[in-house]
Amino acid sequence: MLSARVSFAPAGPDFIALQSAAMAVPPSTDSRSGGLRATLRHGDFTKLWLGQIVSSSGDRFYQFALLHLFLGSTGGFMGSFGRDAARVVFCGMILPVVLAPWIGHQVDTHDRRKILLWAEAGRGLIALLLLLAWAAGLPLSFLLIFVAASGLLTGLFIPARQAALPMLVPRDHLVRGNALMTFAGIAAELAGATAGLAIALVGESFSFLAAALGYAFSTVMIFRIRTQLLPTPAGHPADEPETPIAQPTLFTVRLLVWLTVAFTFVTGLFLPFFAQHAAVEIDSSWLKPWLSQRTDATFAGLVVLLGVTGIGLFAGMLTAGKIPRIAHQRALPVLMLAVWGAATWKLGATTAYASACVLCFFAGCATGLITIPADARLQHEVAGERHGRVFARRLALSNIAFLAGLALNLNGQLLRTFGSETMLKYLGLFSIVLALGFWFAAGKRLRGCWGSTAVEVPVPLSPR
Known part of the structure; x- marks a missing residue:
């Protein structure tokens, strides 16, 4: 079975022409409502x-x-x-x-x-x-x-x-x-x-x-993989009908790349602030009766919070995998960036361990609902023969973003000057502002679901 991918070619100063590229993929034996087992x-x-x-x-x-x-x-x-x-x-x-x-x-x-x-x-x-x-x-x-x-x-x-x-x-x-x-x-x-x-x-x-x-x-x-994984040649054979596909734009691809890169940057900043806050501000003394005398309750409390975050990530994974109606919403990654920011802001204001667990769960869930749909949509809408370049450049930008976050935290000056509580609040607000910026920049492009069929027509670009 052949399914279509798209690539971009210039068609004048105000338009992008959408072209199809064939990619051999296994046939789909079930509808989108099928589960992960499918x-x-x-x-x-x-x-x-x-x-x-x-x-x-x-x-x-x-x-x-x-x-x-x-x-x-x-x-x-x-x-x-x-x-x-x-x-x-x-x-x-x-x-x-x-x-x-x-x-x-x-x-x-x-x-x-x-x-x-x-x-x-x-x-x-x-x-x-x-x-x-x-x-x-x-x-x-x-x-x-x-x-x-x-x-x-x-x-x-x-x-x-x-x-x-x-x-x-x-x-x-x-x-x-x-x-x-x-x-x-x-x-x-x-x-x-x-x-x-x-x-x-x-x-x-x-x-x-x-x-x-x-x-x-x-x-x-x-x-042991037997599927041919050669890059997809551009264009369909002359006698092969093109499959209608959704209309991606270069702006949308750039939006997805920069959103995930920005999220890498804020999570890189988040980790040391969170570790310090969990060690100093959040009360984990309730764990002491359950621990041996040699085990540090503060460290154990941090491990539990990280575990709860992992459970939240697992919940986000299940939501994306089992509820396509949610996972295919165009606005989902942007909304989840705002949710992650709100959870981070509230985490900076709490010292109660139970509340911190709830917030870590939501932060983990939001993480899964940012990265999974963004990756899937990039794979869906970028031409198969260009996947390598798109994901290699995004990886490079993500590495730069992480290294930038590392450099900001390397000497611990931010923590000493502002404290973990204030920095988590600032980081949460910064993430919410980022989400609002992406939302207003994308506008109507975030409405509806991606992956639906559509007739290919030129898509106007923003003014140069």
């Missing part, structure tokens, strides 16, 4: 999904081992994320930023299955090399070379995975496919707690080995 019936997608659950979990072991290796077990909870941690994060993110055009070109011109395969295999090999380099006593500065190489492979893998997903499921399963990929991330967060415990008990060697095994499992699952 998406998992597409065997090659399920192979990729299972591999990502294990690989993402192994990735958390890799990250925890790296941070423990560079930071050691001293320095305290809030003091450990300093210069050395910034070096690790910077080295892991910088190459996908610098090489974003090259990455997008590779994903859009080569077999995406091979890119996924070699990227996962390469990350597993690097995890083993890091283990050997650490055992050999090589200087930590030398290990940063491996960190940068692994970051580059991750920068290749993520756009290739996002570009491959629409080729593994039908168009009306894109939201559910992205929701299931989010579930892999939730499983990875749970694995993070296990990683921290494993490092505390047996050291970094086990975590590097666990990461390598996770990447190896994902490599095997990708190897």
Whole structure:
């Protein structure tokens, strides 16, 4: 079955001509009302999904081992994320930023299955090399070379995975496919707690080995994918009728990209403020009767709040995957950015633990309902042969946004000057203002649902 994608070509100063591009995808065997199980019936997608659950979990072991290796077990909870941690994060993110055009070109011109395969295999090999380099006593500065190489492979893998997903499921399963990929991330967060415990008990060697095994499992699952994941050639065959599709505009694509990038920036700012607020302002003393004498109630309280946030993210995933009428609303990501901002603002004003749990749940749910529909709509409305470039550039912008947030928090000056309560309130208000800005900029484009059929006509652009 052939389903359409769109690409953009200039047609004068005031219009974008919408062109169709054919993409071979599995036939849809059920309506949009089907559940997540219907998406998992597409065997090659399920192979990729299972591999990502294990690989993402192994990735958390890799990250925890790296941070423990560079930071050691001293320095305290809030003091450990300093210069050395910034070096690790910077080295892991910088190459996908610098090489974003090259990455997008590779994903859009080569077999995406091979890119996924070699990227996962390469990350597993690097995890083993890091283990050997650490055992050999090589200087930590030398290990940063491996960190940068692994970051580059991750920068290749993520756009290739996002570009491959629409080729593994039908168009009306894109939201559910992205929701299931989010579930892999939730499983990875749970694995993070296990990683921290494993490092505390047996050291970094086990975590590097666990990461390598996770990447190896994902490599095997990708190897077993039989669907052709070659980039889609532009245009339909002469005798192939075009499928009517919705009208995307370049403005809409840019809106989705910048909205998710802005959300990455505010969440990067949020984490240290939230951690400080949970440790100092929110009363977690009620946990003490349930804990051993060695366990810090403050740290346990933070872990519980993060767990509740994960439950909220899971609820957002289920909502997006099971209620398409909600997930396909054009305004949903913008509205959820405002909800996230309101929850963050209220979180800064509360000290009651029960209230904090409720707010963390809503923040997690809003996160899922921002990222999942945005990714699915980009996959739906951007031409298949351009997915790699779009997602590579968005990843680069997201990395820049995260690094900018990291730089603002690196020396802790904002926390010392304003305090976590005030900063959370400011961040919540800033997110609400961002949502209002996106809303007024988009105007009528946020009405109705996306994914419905429509006749292709030129779409007016905003004045240049």
